[in-house]
Amino acid sequence: MFSFGDMMAEALGLILAWDRELSAIVVLSLRVTLSAVALACLIGLPLGALIGAFRFPGRGAASVALNALMGLPPVVVGLFVYLMLSASGPLGVLQLLYTPTAMIIAQTILVTPIIAALTKQVVEDLHGEYAEQFASFGVSARARVVALLWDARYSLLTVALAGFGRAVAEVGAVLIVGGNINHVTRVMTTTIALETSKGNLQLALALGVILLGLAVVVNAGVMALRASAVRAAYA
Amino acid sequence: MRDTVMESAQDCAAPILTARDLGFAASGQVLLQGVDLEIARGRRTLVMGANGAGKSLLLRLLHGLLPPSSGAVLWQGARPGRTAQAMVFQRPVMLRRSVLANLRFALRVQGLGWRARAARAQEALEMAHLTDKARQPARLLSGGEQQRLAVARALVCDPEILFLDEPTSSLDPASTQMIEDLVNAAHVRGVTVVMVTHDRGQARRMGDEVIFLHAGRVAETGPRDQVLDAPRSDAAKAWMAGRLYTRTDF
Numbered sequence: 001m002f003s004f005g006d007m008m009a010e011a012l013g014l015i016l017a018w019d020r021e022l023s024a025i026v027v028l029s030l031r032v033t034l035s036a037v038a039l040a041c042l043i044g045l046p047l048g049a050l051i052g053a054f055r056f057p058g059r060g061a062a063s064v065a066l067n068a069l070m071g072l073p074p075v076v077v078g079l080f081v082y083l084m085l086s087a088s089g090p091l092g093v094l095q096l097l098y099t100p101t102a103m104i105i106a107q108t109i110l111v112t113p114i115i116a117a118l119t120k121q122v123v124e125d126l127h128g129e130y131a132e133q134f135a136s137f138g139v140s141a142r143a144r145v146v147a148l149l150w151d152a153r154y155s156l157l158t159v160a161l162a163g164f165g166r167a168v169a170e171v172g173a174v175l176i177v178g179g180n181i182n183h184v185t186r187v188m189t190t191t192i193a194l195e196t197s198k199g200n201l202q203l204a205l206a207l208g209v210i211l212l213g214l215a216v217v218v219n220a221g222v223m224a225l226r227a228s229a230v231r232a233a234y235a
Numbered sequence: 236m237r238d239t240v241m242e243s244a245q246d247c248a249a250p251i252l253t254a255r256d257l258g259f260a261a262s263g264q265v266l267l268q269g270v271d272l273e274i275a276r277g278r279r280t281l282v283m284g285a286n287g288a289g290k291s292l293l294l295r296l297l298h299g300l301l302p303p304s305s306g307a308v309l310w311q312g313a314r315p316g317r318t319a320q321a322m323v324f325q326r327p328v329m330l331r332r333s334v335l336a337n338l339r340f341a342l343r344v345q346g347l348g349w350r351a352r353a354a355r356a357q358e359a360l361e362m363a364h365l366t367d368k369a370r371q372p373a374r375l376l377s378g379g380e381q382q383r384l385a386v387a388r389a390l391v392c393d394p395e396i397l398f399l400d401e402p403t404s405s406l407d408p409a410s411t412q413m414i415e416d417l418v419n420a421a422h423v424r425g426v427t428v429v430m431v432t433h434d435r436g437q438a439r440r441m442g443d444e445v446i447f448l449h450a451g452r453v454a455e456t457g458p459r460d461q462v463l464d465a466p467r468s469d470a471a472k473a474w475m476a477g478r479l480y481t482r483t484d485f
């Protein structure tokens with residue numbers, strides 16, 4: 001029976017040795033998650049800004065829906081994307097199941113409501129402050145959305161960060177649509193799950209440490225950016 | 236075009252806008268009613284009255300930010316688009332950008348090209364004595380500097396009419412002077428000025444016409460000296476007397 005200390009030492013040894021397999025897993029994780037977050041921002045930022053800045057019929061329902069979708073269980077998203085992409089599904093011809101693209105699609109669906117809902121809140125607050133001035137300037141609807149997103153940029157960094165955190169830590173959706181295939185769709189979280197069940201705790205622990213480290217580094221970076229923005233009264 | 240505006244300002248000025256039986260109600264309360272008035276083109280009209288009389292509300296209605304519950308605001312000829320008017324709010328709204336970017340934003344909304352924007356923004360900075368603060372975040376400026384920027388930003392697009400809601404109410408004399416200079420320079424260029432003020436001294440310095448509001452109605456309108464020195468309405472009399480009374484306390 002290993003002690004936790006011994007296991008930790010072995011895990012750190014694995015990290016320091018940094019072989020190609022480990023690096024492939026980490027790189028794929030980042031590729032999938034960053035792509036998904038980027039896509040989710042592309043959809044969620046303007047969507048959230050529209051709902052936050054304009055009154056229209058169905059606005060209340062839209063924000064309730066977004067808030068509900070924030071809590072989507074990853075396995076349900078995984079199942080849904082699986083059904084869409086499986087050979088007999090409507091998008092089966094694309095043959096995307098068990099590819100990184102399928103994982104990106106699943107995580108995008110998972111993260112977009114989070115980005116959109118949080119963006120809506122941020123933009124709504126800022127719009128409360130700006131609305132009369134914008135009306136006085138005669139700012140067009142389109143320019144209004146762009147200006148609100150730009151002026152909220154530092155708060156929205158935190159929003160993107162929340163999306164990143166959700167995606168990078170998620171295991172259910174990528175496992176179902178990616179299949180955890182070695183060298184193809186194996187990412188940090190699915191590897192941790194697999195290796196733990198196989199009893200290969202050192203590798204699982206090593207990946208866990210890397211995952212935590214990544215989260216700390218990304219959060220610290222965003223917080224430093226925000227701090228400088230607060231000093232400049234831009235946040 | 237500005238020349239003809241100035242000429243007509245020297246004659247008995249034609250109104251640039253007219254309010255007809257203007258009223259505004261919110262949540263069952265009548266806040267403004269039966270307002271009939273004319274804003275003379277090229278002149279400086281002051282809106283005075285006690286706190287809560289409806290001065291800010293009137294400005295919002297005239298500027299088109301609120302739809303009136305009754306009556307209408309009529310512009311001479313076609314209703315000018317937003318380019319034709321600008322407003323400085325009681326509390327200035329600064330975008331989360333630099334001083335220069337605040338000015339450029341207003342210009343970009345008007346569809347000006349990059350080169351024209353840079354030139355006009357530079358001019359406005361100099362007029363507002365903010366050239367050395369151009370790159371600073373606007374929200375870190377002092378209250379007086381923010382108010383100066385707000386006036387400069389409203390004027391940078393060269394509006395026909397400028398609304399100002401108590402632009403100097405929390406400023407010291409030097410800052411007040413700078414704001415008044417900015418507004419007067421615009422007036423000389425032919426801009427019609429509509430300004431809310433509580434300050435009798437400012438009314439003497441800046442007013443051509445005075446509109447006195449009381450409890451959501453126009454109590455009195457007329458040339459500045461008449462309204463300030465020989466008010467006819469009870470409301471204006473009481474207000475002016477109240478001011479004089481506090482002075483005799485010194």
Ligand SMILES: Nc1ncnc2c1ncn2[C@@H]1O[C@H](COP(=O)(O)OP(=O)(O)OP(=O)(O)O)[C@@H](O)[C@H]1O
Pocket residue numbers: 261262266284285286287288289290291292293325
């Ligand atoms: N959108 C609104 N909905 C409801 N009530 C309003 C609204 N806007 C203004 N009021 C009310 O109308 C009245 C007049 O407000 P207004 O801001 O015009 O006063 P004011 O003359 O500008 O006063 P002050 O000198 O304090 O600035 C106030 O009692 C205010 O509470």
Ligand SMILES: [Mg+2]
Pocket residue numbers: 290291292325400
């Ligand atoms: Mg007011």
